[in-house]
Amino acid sequence: MEIHALTVYAGLFKLEVDRLNINKNEYMVVMGPSGAGKTILLETLAGFRNPVKGRIMLDEIDITKLPPEKRGISLVPQNYALWPHMNVYDNIAYGLRTKKLGEKDIREKVLEIAKIMDIDNLLHRKPSTLSGGEQQRVALARALIVEPKVVLLDEPLSSLDTGTKDKLKNFLKQLHKKLSFTVIHVTHDPVEAFELGGRIAVMLNGKFVQVGTPSEILRNPQNLEVAWLHGKPVLLHGLVKKVEDKIVTVDIDGLELQATTDIECKPQSTAIVFFRPEDVSISLDFPNPERFSPRNIYYCRIKNIKEEGSLVRLSLVCGSVEFEGIITRGSCEQLDLKPNVYVYASFKASSVKVISCG
Amino acid sequence: MLVSPLTGNRGFLFTFSLTASLLISFLLIPLGVLLVTAGLSGVMDVAMNREAITSILLSFEAGSLAATVSVLLGVPLAYLLSRVKFRGKGVVEGLLDLPLVIPHTVAGIVVLLAYSSRTPVGSVLSNFGLVVEDSFWGIVAAMLFVSAPFSVNFARQGFNAVDGGLEQVARSLGAGPFRVFFTVSFPLAARSILVGWLMALARAISEVGAIMIIAYHPIVGSVLVYEWFTTRGLKAAASLSVLLLAVSLLVLIGFRVVQKTGRKEVGVFQR
Numbered sequence: 001m002e003i004h005a006l007t008v009y010a011g012l013f014k015l016e017v018d019r020l021n022i023n024k025n026e027y028m029v030v031m032g033p034s035g036a037g038k039t040i041l042l043e044t045l046a047g048f049r050n051p052v053k054g055r056i057m058l059d060e061i062d063i064t065k066l067p068p069e070k071r072g073i074s075l076v077p078q079n080y081a082l083w084p085h086m087n088v089y090d091n092i093a094y095g096l097r098t099k100k101l102g103e104k105d106i107r108e109k110v111l112e113i114a115k116i117m118d119i120d121n122l123l124h125r126k127p128s129t130l131s132g133g134e135q136q137r138v139a140l141a142r143a144l145i146v147e148p149k150v151v152l153l154d155e156p157l158s159s160l161d162t163g164t165k166d167k168l169k170n171f172l173k174q175l176h177k178k179l180s181f182t183v184i185h186v187t188h189d190p191v192e193a194f195e196l197g198g199r200i201a202v203m204l205n206g207k208f209v210q211v212g213t214p215s216e217i218l219r220n221p222q223n224l225e226v227a228w229l230h231g232k233p234v235l236l237h238g239l240v241k242k243v244e245d246k247i248v249t250v251d252i253d254g255l256e257l258q259a260t261t262d263i264e265c266k267p268q269s270t271a272i273v274f275f276r277p278e279d280v281s282i283s284l285d286f287p288n289p290e291r292f293s294p295r296n297i298y299y300c301r302i303k304n305i306k307e308e309g310s311l312v313r314l315s316l317v318c319g320s321v322e323f324e325g326i327i328t329r330g331s332c333e334q335l336d337l338k339p340n341v342y343v344y345a346s347f348k349a350s351s352v353k354v355i356s357c358g
Numbered sequence: 359m360l361v362s363p364l365t366g367n368r369g370f371l372f373t374f375s376l377t378a379s380l381l382i383s384f385l386l387i388p389l390g391v392l393l394v395t396a397g398l399s400g401v402m403d404v405a406m407n408r409e410a411i412t413s414i415l416l417s418f419e420a421g422s423l424a425a426t427v428s429v430l431l432g433v434p435l436a437y438l439l440s441r442v443k444f445r446g447k448g449v450v451e452g453l454l455d456l457p458l459v460i461p462h463t464v465a466g467i468v469v470l471l472a473y474s475s476r477t478p479v480g481s482v483l484s485n486f487g488l489v490v491e492d493s494f495w496g497i498v499a500a501m502l503f504v505s506a507p508f509s510v511n512f513a514r515q516g517f518n519a520v521d522g523g524l525e526q527v528a529r530s531l532g533a534g535p536f537r538v539f540f541t542v543s544f545p546l547a548a549r550s551i552l553v554g555w556l557m558a559l560a561r562a563i564s565e566v567g568a569i570m571i572i573a574y575h576p577i578v579g580s581v582l583v584y585e586w587f588t589t590r591g592l593k594a595a596a597s598l599s600v601l602l603l604a605v606s607l608l609v610l611i612g613f614r615v616v617q618k619t620g621r622k623e624v625g626v627f628q629r
Contacts, residue, residue, distance in 0.1 A: 046530050068529040075530035081523040085545050094541070095531035146531055 001045075001150055001182065006054030008044045015040050015206040017054070022150070025180045029197030031187055037206040038186040039078075042152045045184065046075045058149055069098075074143035078155040080135045082127035088114075088138050089123040095146035109145055116178070117141045133164040137171070144181065153185040157192055169195055170262065191233055191274060195355045214356050215272060234323045235274045240267050240357065247295075248273075248354050253320045258295040259352035272356040279351035280325030282314065283344045284335055294346040302341050305332070312337075316345050392596055392603070400597035410582065410598055414605060417579040420494060421562035424501035428509040429555050436513035437543065441522075454511070457504050466571025469503050496573030501562035508561055509554040516550025517543060549616055556613045560606060579605070 001022040008015040015037040022028045030038050043049045045056060047068035056064045063071050074095075082091050089110055096106045114120040117137045127135060136156060143151050156172075157165045173196060176183060187193055193200050194214045201211040210217060215237065238252035248261050250271050259273045281287070287297060300318035307313075312332040314325045325345055337343065364371055404410045438444075439451065457465055471477070474491055475484040483489070490496035520543055528538040544551075566580045574581060579602050587595035 043526075046526065048526055048529075067534075068526070069532050069534050071530075073530060075527055077523040077527060079521070079523060081521060081527045083524055083528075083542060083546075094528065094533075098532040098537060142527075142531070148530075152530075 001184075002055075002057040003045075004055045004057070006044070006051050006056065008040060008049055008051045010037075010040050010049065013037065013040065013206060015044070017041070017208060020201060020208060020211065022182060022184060025182055027176050027183045027185065027196060027198040029185045029187060029193040029200045030203055031190060031193040031197075031200050032203035033188055036188075036203045038188075038203055039154055040206075041203070042075070042154050042184065042186055045150070046073050046152055047071050072149040073152060074146060074148035074150075075152045076136075076139045076143050076154065076156055078158060080139035080156075082130075082135055082138055082142075084127055087124050087126055088119065088130070091127065091138060092123075092142045092145055094142065099146070113141045113145050116175070131164070132160045133168055136160070136168055140172075140175070144179065148181070150182045150184060153183060155187055156185065158187070158189070165192075172196060190235075191355070194235065194272060194274070215270060233274045233276055235272060236321065236323065237270065237272050240265050240269050240271050242267055247349055248357075250354070255298065255319045255321045257352060258349040259354050260350050261354035261357065263354060263357055265354055265357035269358050271354050273352050273354050275347060275352040277313065277324040277326040279347045280316075280323075280327075281346050282325060282327050282331065282335065282337070283346070286344055287346050292346070295349040296352065297344055297346040300343060300345045302337060302339055302343060305337060305339060316343075318345060389603070392599055395593060396597040396600045400593060401600045404594075404597040404601055409577075410579075410601065413577050413582040414579040414601065416494075416497070416576055417563045417602075418605070420497040420501055420578065421505075421559050424498045424505055424562045425509065425555050425558035427498070428502055428506040428558050429513070429551060432506055432510040432554070433513050433544075433551060436510045437517050437539065439510075440514050440517035454507050458507050462504065462565065462567030463571055465503050466500055466568035469499050469568065470572050473499055490572055492573045492575050494573075494576060497569055497576070497578055500568035500572045501565055504565050504568055505558035505561040508557040509551070512554025512557060513547060513551045516547030516554075519550070520546045549619070553613060553616050556609055556616065560609045560613070563602075563606060563609070 003017050003020040005019070006015070006017040030041065032038050040049060044051055047063075047066060051064065054064070055062055058071065058073070082088075083094070086094070092110050092113065093106050096109060101109075110123070111120065114123055117140060119134060119137050119141060122130060122134060122138070127138065130138065139156075140151075157168055160168065169192065172185075185196060194217075197214055199211060199213055200217050201208050202217065203209070236250075236252045236257070238250040238257070241249045241251050241256065243249075243261075243265050246260055246262075248259050248265050248271065250257050250259060250273055252273075257273065259271075259275075265271060281292070281294070287294065298316075298318035300316040302314055303317050303322070304315040305312060306315075307329065308326075310329050311326050312329050314327065314332075314337070316323055316325055335343070435454075439447065460468075470490070473480045473483065475481055475489050480490065483495075488495045490499050524542055524546070525538050528542050529535070533541065564580060566584060569578060570581055570584070577585065579598070583595050583598050583602065586598055
């Protein structure tokens with residue numbers, strides 16, 4: 001898919017895309033904060049908004065003026081929009097019935113995709129009886145069964161709890177690998193973007209400010225705003241030194257960090273790891289191994305202390321690496337922490353996750 | 359279960375309940391008096407009266423037809439009002455509510471002026487046998503005029519409750535606007551549309567003023583009450599009123615039943 005010099009107005013909001021190419025079978029994540037124009041972009045690509053200028057090409061055909069039903073682009077909205085008056089089977093079969101396929105073929109295809117999505121036991125249920133995760137898999141099955149040229153996912157994980165979100169992220173990754181389809185996935189969550197995106201297009205105020213692979217975006221953020229977008233979780237980049245039993249040792253500018261991984265990682269490959277600042281424990285003495293035995297323990301200088309309500313955000317300098325940790329205000333007072341004080345920052349390998357390797 | 363925010367405030371509850379019961383009494387007392395005045399034997403006599411039965415059946419026949427026409431023509435209008443922004447939309451919405459606020463006799467006069475066989479539109483219609491003066495079609499026209507706002511407004515509410523995303527997904531899967539309407543929007547708004555049909559029917563059956571101006575004859579139930587009141591007196595009119603009341607009550611019960619089951623199933627389902 002190619003987007004050329006596109007301009008779209010939504011009230012006073014203006015969306016402008018100079019040029020964006022999405023390769024066949026690519027997983028493209030459009031990342032940006034709320035109000036950046038991500039949904040407007042999806043609505044335009046799907047054919048629900050008319051651009052005042054520009055062209056959208058799909059498989060070398062100009063689809064800018066085609067109605068949504070003629071584009072071959074399936075949409076999965078944020079709330080999944082499953083039809084409440086139809087059961088799961090009829091929801092999934094809808095696109096095929098529209099194409100006037102025979103009921104026997106439809107049945108075969110629905111059963112096949114339901115098996116892949118692990119929803120074959122839900123086919124007679126109404127959407128209102130499904131969990132969030134199940135609804136998402138039904139919505140994906142419904143979108144994919146028509147073999148679209150592109151699938152648009154609008155914040156597909158935003159309303160799920162953390163556990164379900166992690167499971168579905170892995171599921172999406174596996175599914176994309178297995179079925180090979182082109183995805184444009186919109187999200188405001190940088191972790192989601194880095195974990196899923198083959199490439200990431202960062203959108204701010206209706207414009208793409210940077211498009212690149214996750215490591216390009218991470219290593220060379222085009223500007224401060226882009227850097228801030230992935231500034232909330234701690235994201236670090238380094239070289240894999242060894243891999244043992246799903247534990248990866250990554251060298252980050254001389255600092256060795258141990259992380260867990262679900263993806264294949266080989267020594268000497270570059271890795272992006274992330275952890276939450278909340279997972280960092282702070283102590284004045286070396287952690288007692290009988291009580292707490294984290295694999296990652298560093299002696300760090302407190303560079304800065306920022307109070308955030310009942311929490312305190314510490315900027316820590318550990319060797320040549322800088323990251324943040326969050327502790328409670330009570331702990332901060334108890335330890336009498338001040339800038340330039342040296343502390344032990346520790347966190348478990350299970351708190352650190354490799355999100356990209358290669 | 360929701361705990362009432364008024365718990366523990368007896369003075370407030372007492373004052374409001376007292377005021378509320380005054381209105382309820384005002385509404386209920388006439389109904390009670392009507393039943394007493396009519397008496398069981400009076401009602402039974404009317405129930406056997408051919409003229410009364412014919413007029414009530416005519417009310418139903420014309421009312422059902424008017425309600426059905428208003429739904430058939432009103433649903434597309436309701437859908438447009440719910441989904442499309444266009445210039446003059448406010449004016450259309452205002453016009454739709456007009457029949458609700460103008461005196462019913464005025465409604466009769468305007469329908470007669472517009473569609474009597476002496477008018478251009480009326481003369482075309484009369485070629486197809488649709489003469490409004492003192493005819494069945496006149497009754498239907500009067501009923502349609504006063505009841506159309508109900509079917510349109512209820513259908514519009516139904517479509518408003520259907521999330522646009524449900525339709526967008528259907529289109530992205532290859533369905534054109536007609537298919538989307540008949541497979542997604544209409545089924546999801548169907549209960550609201552049915553409620554609108556019932557309300558339009560109830561409104562049509564209760565109409566008097568406009569019908570008397572356009573088509574006094576053939577005589578419908580509501581007009582017959584007036585005629586009996588002027589020719590046979592209060593008691594006869596009261597007995598016929600009880601019968602009409604029972605019919606209206608049936609429509610009202612249907613309305614409540616549909617609305618209650620609809621609340622469980624209609625609309626956009628939320629996660």
